[in-house]
Amino acid sequence: NYLLGVGRADCTGxxxxxxxxxxxxxxxxxxxxxxxxxSRAFIVADPADSRRVVFVSADxxxxxxxxxxxxxGRLKSKYGDLYRQDNVILSGTHTHSGPAGYxxxxxxWITSKGLIRPSLNAIVNGIVKSIDIAHENMKRGRLFIxxxxxxxxxxxxxxxxxxxxxxxxxxxYSSNTDxxxxxxxxxDEDGQELGLISWFAVHPVSMNNTNRLVNSDxxxxxxxxxxxxxxxxxLPGEGSFVAAFASSNLGDVSPNTRGPTCVNTGESCDxxxxxxxxxxxxxxxxxxxxRDMFESTxxxxxxxxxxxxxxxxxxxxEVRGPLSTAxxxxxxxxxxxxxxxxxxxxxxxxxxxHSFAAGTIDGVGAFNFxxxxxxxxxxxxxxxxxxxxxxxxxxxxxxxxxxxxxxxxEMTWPRPWHPDIxxxxxxxxxxxxxxxxxxxxxxxxxxxxxxxxxxxFDSHGTPKMNVVIAGLCNVYTHYITTYEEYQVQRYExxxxxxxxxxxxAYIQLYRGLARAIATNTTQDLPRGPEPPLFNIGNxxxxxxxxxxxxxxxxxxxxxxxxxxxxxxVGEVVEVTxxxxxxxxxxxxxxxxxxxxxxxxxxxxxxxxxxxxxxSWDTRFYWTKGSLGQSNVTIEWHVPPGTELGTYRVRxxxxxxxxxxxxxxxxxxxxxxxxxxxxx
Numbered sequence: 001n002y003l004l005g006v007g008r009a010d011c012t013g014x015x016x017x018x019x020x021x022x023x024x025x026x027x028x029x030x031x032x033x034x035x036x037x038x039s040r041a042f043i044v045a046d047p048a049d050s051r052r053v054v055f056v057s058a059d060x061x062x063x064x065x066x067x068x069x070x071x072x073g074r075l076k077s078k079y080g081d082l083y084r085q086d087n088v089i090l091s092g093t094h095t096h097s098g099p100a101g102y103x104x105x106x107x108x109w110i111t112s113k114g115l116i117r118p119s120l121n122a123i124v125n126g127i128v129k130s131i132d133i134a135h136e137n138m139k140r141g142r143l144f145i146x147x148x149x150x151x152x153x154x155x156x157x158x159x160x161x162x163x164x165x166x167x168x169x170x171x172x173y174s175s176n177t178d179x180x181x182x183x184x185x186x187x188d189e190d191g192q193e194l195g196l197i198s199w200f201a202v203h204p205v206s207m208n209n210t211n212r213l214v215n216s217d218x219x220x221x222x223x224x225x226x227x228x229x230x231x232x233x234x235l236p237g238e239g240s241f242v243a244a245f246a247s248s249n250l251g252d253v254s255p256n257t258r259g260p261t262c263v264n265t266g267e268s269c270d271x272x273x274x275x276x277x278x279x280x281x282x283x284x285x286x287x288x289x290x291r292d293m294f295e296s297t298x299x300x301x302x303x304x305x306x307x308x309x310x311x312x313x314x315x316x317x318e319v320r321g322p323l324s325t326a327x328x329x330x331x332x333x334x335x336x337x338x339x340x341x342x343x344x345x346x347x348x349x350x351x352x353x354h355s356f357a358a359g360t361i362d363g364v365g366a367f368n369f370x371x372x373x374x375x376x377x378x379x380x381x382x383x384x385x386x387x388x389x390x391x392x393x394x395x396x397x398x399x400x401x402x403x404x405x406x407x408x409x410e411m412t413w414p415r416p417w418h419p420d421i422x423x424x425x426x427x428x429x430x431x432x433x434x435x436x437x438x439x440x441x442x443x444x445x446x447x448x449x450x451x452x453x454x455x456x457f458d459s460h461g462t463p464k465m466n467v468v469i470a471g472l473c474n475v476y477t478h479y480i481t482t483y484e485e486y487q488v489q490r491y492e493x494x495x496x497x498x499x500x501x502x503x504x505a506y507i508q509l510y511r512g513l514a515r516a517i518a519t520n521t522t523q524d525l526p527r528g529p530e531p532p533l534f535n536i537g538n539x540x541x542x543x544x545x546x547x548x549x550x551x552x553x554x555x556x557x558x559x560x561x562x563x564x565x566x567x568x569v570g571e572v573v574e575v576t577x578x579x580x581x582x583x584x585x586x587x588x589x590x591x592x593x594x595x596x597x598x599x600x601x602x603x604x605x606x607x608x609x610x611x612x613x614x615s616w617d618t619r620f621y622w623t624k625g626s627l628g629q630s631n632v633t634i635e636w637h638v639p640p641g642t643e644l645g646t647y648r649v650r651x652x653x654x655x656x657x658x659x660x661x662x663x664x665x666x667x668x669x670x671x672x673x674x675x676x677x678x679x
Contacts, residue, residue, distance in 0.1 A: 001047060001140050001141070001142065001189065002044050002045060002046065002047070002140070002141060002142070002143060002323075002429075003043075003044070003045040003046070003047050003052075003138045003139065003140060003141070004042075004043065004044055004045075004138065004139060004140075004141040004143070004186050004188065004194055005041075005042070005043040005045075005133075005134035005135055005136070005137050005138040005139070006040070006041065006042055006043075006133075006134050006137070006186065006194050006195040006240075006241075006242040007040070007041045007129070007130040007131060007132065007133025007134035007135075007136075007137065007242065008038050008039070008040050008041075008130055008133070008227075008237070008242045009038065009039050009041075009125075009126045009127075009129035009130040009133060009591070010036055010037070010038060010039075010122075010126055010237065010591030011037050011038060011039045011058055011059065011060065011122050011123045011125070011126025011127065011130075012033070012036045012037045012099075012122060012126075012214060012586070012591070013037070013098075013099045013118055013119045013121075013122030013123065013586055014030065014099055014116070014118045014119060014122070014582070014583045014586040014587070015030050015032060015033045015099070015213075015214040015582050015583075015586065015620075015622075016029075016030050016031060016032065016581060016582045016583055016622045017029060017030065017542055017543060017581070017583060018030050018099040018100060018101055018112075018113070018116055018118075018119060018542065018583075019099075019100045019101070019111055019112050019113055020096065020097050020098065020099065020100060020211070020212075020214070021060070021061035021062075021096070021098055021099065021100035021101075021102075021112065022061045022094070022095070022096025022097070022098075022205070022363070023096055023205075023209040023359070023362075023363035024111040024359075024363075024365075025111065025209045025363065026110075026111050028209050028210075028211070028212065029212065030099060030212060030213075030214055031212035031213065031621060031622060031623075032212065032213045032214070032582075032619065032620045032621040032622050033213055033214050033215075033582075033594060033613055033619075033620040034097075034213035034214065034215035034616065034618075034619055034620075035214075035215045035216060035220060035224070035236070035613070035614055035615065035616050036216075036236075036237055036591075036613060036614040037058070037059035037060065037095070037098050037126075037214065037215075037216055037220070038058070038059050038126070038130075038216070038220075038223070038237065039056055039057075039058040039059070039123075039126040039127045039129070039130040040056065040057050040058070040130060040195075040223070040242050040243075040244040041054060041055070041056045041127070041130035041131045041133070041134040041242075042054070042055045042056075042134060042186070042195060042197060042242070042244070043131070043134045043135060043138065044143070044323060044429050045138060045323070046322070046323050047140065050082070051087075051322070051323045051324070052082070052083075052087060052323065053087045053088075053089070053323055053325055053427045053429060054083055054087060054088040054089065054131060054134075055089045055091070055197065055244075055246075055427070055434065055470070056088070056089065056090045056091065056127055056130065056131065057091050057092075057093060057197065057244035057245070057246040057247075057470075058090070058091070058092055058093065058123065058126065058127055058130075059093050059095055059098060059216035059219075059220050059223075060092045060093070060095065060098045060102075060123055061092055061094060061095060061096060061098055061100070061472075062092040062094060062439075062472040062476040063090045063091060063092045063472055063473055063474050063475065063476065064102050064103045064104070064108075064475065064476055065103075065104060065105070065419055065421075065474070065475040065476075065531050066102060066103055066104040066115075066120065066533075067090070067102055067120065067123050067124055067127070068090055068423075068474050068475065069531065069533050070120070070124045071088075071090060071124055071127050071128055072084070072085055072088065074124065074128045075088065075128065075131065078128075078132075079135070083131070085327055085329075085423070085425075086325045086326065086327035086425065086522075087325040087327075087427065088131075089425060089427060089434060089436040089470060089473055089474070090127065090473060090474055091246050091247060091436065091470045091471065091472055091473045092247065092471075092472035092473075093204055093216065093217075093219045093220065093245065093246065093247055093472075094203060094204050094219075094247045094250065094440075094471065094472050095204045095207075095215070095216045095217040095219065095220060096203075096204065096205050096207065096209070096217065096363070097207050097211055097213065097214055097215045097216070097217055098214060098216070099116070099119045099122075099214065100112035100113075100116070100119065101113060101114065101115060101116025101119040101120065101540070101542075102115075102116070102119045102120040102123055103115065103476070104415065104533070104534045104536060105415065105416060105417055105418055105419055106411070106413075106414065106415050106416065106417040107352075107406070107408055107417045107418055108476075109539070113540055113541040113542050114539045114540035114541050114542075115536050115539050115540060116540050116542060117540075118583070118586055118587050122586065137240075139188045139189070139194075140188065140189045141186060141187055141188040141189055141194060142186075142187055142189070142318060143184060143185065143186055143318065143319040143429065143430070143432075144184070144185040144187075144315035144316060144317060144318055144319065145182065145183070145184055145185075145315065145317050145318075145319050145431075145432060145466055146182075146183050146185070146311040146312070146314060146315035146316075146317065147180055147181065147182045147183070147311065147466075148180070148181055148307060148310065148311045149179045149180060149181075149307075150179055150180075150181050150200060150303060150304060150307045151179065151303075152257060152289075152303060153202060153255060153257065153300050153303045153304060154177045154179070154201070154202045154253045154254065154255060154257070155177065155253070155254050155256070155257055155259055155286075156176040156177050156252050156253060156254075156443060157203075157252055157253065157254040157256075157260075157286065157360055157361050157362060158252045158360075158371075158442075158485070158488075158490045158491070158492055159176055159270070160271075160272040160372075160488060160490070161252065161442075161481065161485040161488045161490050161492065161493065162176045162252065162442075162443065162444060162485065164482075164484040164485055164487060164488050165444050165482055165484045165485065166484065169444070173447070176443060177201065177202075177252075177253050177443050178201045178248070178249060178253075178443055178446065178447070180200075181198055181199065181200040181304070181307055181308060181311065182198070182199045182200075182466065182468045183196055183197065183198045183199075183308055183311045183312055183315065184196065184197045184198075184319070184432065185312050185315045193230060193241055194240075194241065194242070195241060195242040195243060195244070196226065196242075196243045196244070196308065196312050197244045197246055198222070198243075198244070198245045198246065198304070198308045198311075199246050199247075199248045199468045199469070199470060200245065200248060200304060201247070201248040201249045201250040201253050201443065201446065201469075201471075202218070202219075202250055202253050202254070202255050202300070202304075203250050203253055203254050203255060203362060204216070204217035204218050204219045204220070204247075204255070205217065205254065205255060205256070205362040205363065206218045206255050206256070206288050206290075206293060206296045206297035206300050206301070207293050207294075207297055208285070208293050208362070208363065209363040209364075210293075211293060213619060213620075213621075215297075217297055217301075218255055218296075218297050218300040218301040218304065219245040219246075219247070219301070219304070220245075220301070221297055221298055221300075221301030221302070221305070221616060222243075222245045222301045222302070222304040222305040222308065223243050223244060223245050224236060224301075224614075224616060225301065225302065225305040226241075226243035226245075226305055226308060226309065227239060227241055227242070227243050229309070230243070235609065235611070235612050235614070235615075236611075236612060236614035236615050236616075237612070237614035243308075245304060245305075245308070246470055246471075247470070247471035247472050248446065248468070248469045248470065248471050249437075249440075249441035249442065249443060249445065249446025249447075249449075249469045249471060250440060250471055251439075251440035251441050251442035251443070251445065251446075251479050251480065251481070251492050252442040252443055252481075252485075252492050253443060254286055254360075254361065254362050255288060255296070255300040256286030256287055256288045256296070256361070256362060257288060257289050257300075258286070258287040258288065258289060259286055259287070259361075260274055260284050260285065260286045260361040261284075261285065261286075261287060262276035262277070262278070262279070262283045262284060263276075263279075263283045263284075263285050264276065264278055264279055264283050265277070265278060265283075269283070269284035269361075272371075272372050272488075272490075273371055273372050274358075274360075274361050274371050274490075275371075281358055281359075281364060281365070281371065282364050282365075284361055284364065285361060285362075285364060286361040286362055288300065298616070319429060319430040319431055319432050320430045320431070321428075321429075321430030321431055322428075322430065323427070323428065323429055323430075324427070324428045324517045324520075324522060325425070325426070325427045325428075325517075325522065326425065326426050326427075326513035326514075326516045326517050326522045326525060327423065327424070327425040327426075327513075327525075328423075328424050328425075328509065328512075328513070328525055328526065328527065328528045329421050329422070329423060329527065329528035329529055329530060329531060330421070330422055330423075330424055330509060330528050331420050331421055331422075331528070331529055332347055332350075332419075332420060332421075332422040332477065332498045332502075332505065333347060333348060333349040333350060333409055333420045333498060334346065334347065334420075335347045335498075335505040335508070335509070337501050337504045337505045337508055338508070339504060345501045345504070346398075346501065347498040347499050347501055347502060347505045348395060348398035348399050348409070348498055348499030349395050349398070349407075349409025349410060349420075349498075350408045350409040350417075350418035350419075350420070350477075350497035350498060351391060351395055351399050351402070351404045351405075351406065351407045351408055351409055351497060351499075352404070352405050352406045352408060352478075352494060352495060352497060353373070353399070353402035353403055353404060353405055353489055353493070353494030353495075354373035354376060354377065354403045354404075354405045354489075354494060355371045355372060355373050355489055355490055355491050355493070355494035356405060356406075356491060356494040356495050357405055358371045358373070358491055358494075359491065360491045360492075371489075371490040371491050371494075372488060372489055372490050373403060373489060373494075374401050374403060374489050375403060376403040376404075376405075388406060388407065388411055389407070389410070389411070390407075391404045391407035391410060392407070392410060395407050395409065395410060398499050399499050399500070400500070401487060401489060402486070402489055402493070402494060402499075402500075403489075405494075408497070409497075414539075415534050415536070416532075416534075418477075418497060419475055419476075419477060419531065421475075421528070421529055421530070421531040421532070422438050422474075422475055422477055423436070423438055423473070423474035423475055423531075424436075424437075424438070424506065424509045424510060424513060425473070425474065425513070426453070426510065426513045426514060426517060428465070428517050431464060431465055431466055432465075432466045432468065433453060433457065433465050433466065433467045433468070433514070433517070434468055434470050435449065435450070435453055435467060435468065435469050435470065435510060436470045436473035436474060437449070437469055437470065437471060437473055437480070437506070438472075438473055438474050438475045438476065438477045439471070439472065439476060439477040439478055439479060439480055440471060440472065440478065440479045440480065440492070441469060441471065441479075441480045441503075442479065442480065442481050442482065442485060442492055444482050444485065445480050445481055445482050445485075445503050446469050448482065448503065448507060449469065449503070449506065449507055449510060450467045450468075450469060452507045452510065452511055453465075453467050453510050453511065453514045454467045456511045456514035456515050456518065457514055457517075457518050460514075460515055460518035460519050461518060462517075462518040475531070477497055477498070478495040478496065478497050479491075479492040479493070479495040479496050479497075480496055480502050480503050480506060481493045481496045481502075481503065482503055483500050483501065483503065483504065486500045486502075487500075512525070513525070545581060545583060545584060545587070545656055545664075546628060546656065546664070547628060547656050547657060547658035547664050548580050548581065548628045548629070548630070548655045548656050548657075549627060549628045549629055550578045550629070551578065551629060554578050555578065555669075556578050556579070556580055556653065556655050556667075556669040556671070557577055557578060557651060557653065557669045557670050557671025557672075558577065558578045558671060559575060559576070559577055559671060559672075559673060559674070560576045560577060560578060560631060561574070561575065561576035561633075562575065562673065562674055563575045563649065563673045563674055563676045564676060565676055565677065566676060566677040566678070566679050567638055567676060567677070567678055567679070568638070568678070568679060569638050569639070569640055569641075569642050569678065570638060570640070571638055572635050572636070572637050572638070573635065573636040573638060573647075573649060573673075573676065574633060574634070574635050574636075575633070575634055575649050575651075575673040576631055576632070576633045576634075577631065577632045577633075577634075577651045577671045578629075578631065578632075578671070579622060579623075579630045579631050579632030579651070579653060580630060580632075580653045580654060580655035580656070580669070581622070581624075581630060581655075581656075582594065582620075582622050582632075582653065584653070584654035584655060584656055584666050585652075585653060585654045587666075592652070592654075593612050593613050593614075593652060594613045594620050594632075594634075594651065594652055594653065595612065595613050595618060595620055595634050595649065595650060595651055595652065596609045596611065596612050596649070596650045596652075597609070597610050597611035597612075597615075597618065597636050597647060597648075597649055598610065598647065598648050598649075598650060599643065599645055599646065599647050600645065600646040600647070600648075600675065607648065610647075611636065617636060617637045617638070617639050618634065618635065618636050618637075619634070619635040619637070620632065620633075620634055621633040621634075621635075632651055632653065634649050634651060636649060638678060642678055643678075644677075644678050644679060645677070645678060646675050646676070646677055647675065647676055647677075647678060648672055648673050648674070648675050648676070649672070649673040650670060650671065650672045650673075651670060651671045651672070652668070652669075652670045653668070653669055653670070653671075654666045654667060654668050654669070655667055655669060
């Protein structure tokens with residue numbers, strides 16, 4: 001028996017004017033909300049002693065070192081040495097539709113408008129709160145594991161890189177993606193269901209880089225379906241059952257199953273350069289299974305949910321045994337790797353290659369680079385040299401054949417551009433080993449890592465371990481390809497920042513952690529160099545929040561465009577209000593609900609909330625006008641199964657009111673549509 005706790009907390013943050021994190025497209029700035037983002041925390045403790053492990057999956061692009069350091073600091077001041085860097089895993093789902101700006105390394109500032117405190121704070125507060133809730137609700141319980149195959153939900157987006165791996169290795173696998181889902185089911189000793197963690201490798205990029213609404217993409221939709229199913233009668237985001245759909249080795253895996261096609265001509269661009277005859281690489285985009293990105297998100301999310309539900313219901317293999325954790329900080333720019341008895345290689349200072357700027361078929365780059373560039377482009381090289389200085393000969397040689405675009409490891413102004421100090425971490429819960437990796441391992445890289453860790457356990461007397469990779473953990477270091485994939489220099493390889501031997505270095509390090517767990521010597525592992533925490537202050541290009549006005553003869557929350565009198569199921573209810581910047585609300589409260597859909601009950605003569613802003617059926621848009629004015633439009637896409645009757649839509653906001661020449665205060669307000677019928 002273990003002690004188990006689960007918790008969920010909002011971590012949405014500012015939904016307007018902040019760039020979204022993932023596609024690195026500076027034009028993709030938040031303009032509203034499709035659904036809230038959550039941090040989901042799971043604690044497993046040994047009732048007999050103080051051993052415990054924490055796994056957190058948050059609906060964000062990736063964990064950043066800054067978030068992790070602040071979370072660990074908060075946990076230390078609250079709980080002493082109970083929750084530490086070795087027993088807390090923080091993982092991001094990798095949605096590309098969450099707010100950016102929570103990084104301390106300079107590279108990420110370029111497309112994030114700097115460091116955005118409200119973004120960072122919302123994530124840190126949400127993670128800590130989810131852990132607090134789990135901590136306060138610990139009960140005796142049992143864990144079950146299950147695994148199965150998910151079909152029709154992924155493709156390899158760099159198949160030509162995958163083909164560079166040895167034929168003898170590829171022939172051992174039936175697919176160029178990992179289709180296996182692993183789930184962990186949690187129940188208390190009375191059999192009451194507590195939660196689930198699923199690990200499955202696919203990019204949450206069903207929502208493409210034209211999207212402006214904050215949301216948790218396909219993985220978040222799977223969580224939503226599972227939690228709605230288990231928390232019957234509760235609003236989205238409420239209820240005690242917590243279902244996390246966590247990331248894994250998704251580096252080269254896309255959910256856009258119809259594959260890469262030329263936007264302008266409709267023909268396939270599934271070629272080594274992902275380029276189109278007319279318009280080049282910028283025209284090559286992968287399509288999901290749906291009519292539009294909203295439908296694709298639901299289709300892929302539902303596939304993943306249905307498989308998890310089936311595995312959860314059938315899970316019978318119990319997880320038993322001791323808890324142990326192994327963690328080290330490593331300087332990844334300087335690891336000596338023993339490939340064999342006679343051959344030693346080393347990792348490099350971080351650098352990004354030309355194909356990094358090309359982007360992928362899921363999100364095209366902002367520059368005119370094609371994937372698979374092994375020659376530099378003189379124009380960009382010159383711009384880079386002026387902006388950023390020439391890479392040293394040592395870095396150039398170390399990264400070969402990568403043509404270096406940004407030699408980030410040699411760039412320190414105004415702060416270092418990329419991390420050197422990286423977390424490597426494994427936690428073992430009985431027969432389950434969670435390998436927490438600091439980035440995006442490709443399909444084959446993940447297979448090699450899992451196999452290496454498993455064989456280390458096997459050869460030290462701990463056979464039959466279930467080894468699962470948790471992606472985007474603790475600190476973001478982009479991609480990790482195999483040595484062979486690296487030679488092809490597509491996007492994933494160009495983004496393997498520590499050079500061609502990055503994977504070999506990680507395999508050596510994680511083998512060491514697995515060996516320490518298997519031989520019970522984790523206390524002898526060197527801690528390694530602690531990561532730096534930069535004093536950054538408020539370095540942001542976000543527009544400041546000034547005083548706001550309603551139009552003449554109107555007040556905040558007044559309706560500008562009213563609903564119709566009646567709608568049918570399947571139609572879209574739409575209402576526009578005199579609005580204010582939603583950032584005011586995010587900076588005022590951690591979890592602000594912008595909207596409700598309410599149904600009138602004749603028997604009680606009162607309104608009851610049936611949907612909120614966390615629902616996938618509502619959409620909240622903010623449009624900035626001039627002179628401190630703005631509008632908010634709320635849509636409700638009336639879902640099948642909606643009860644007939646009388647409804648209304650309400651809006652809750654905050655506006656900035658000037659009280660002195662330079663001082664403003666934040667004032668809450670609300671608005672409501674007229675009543676309408678669903679017939």
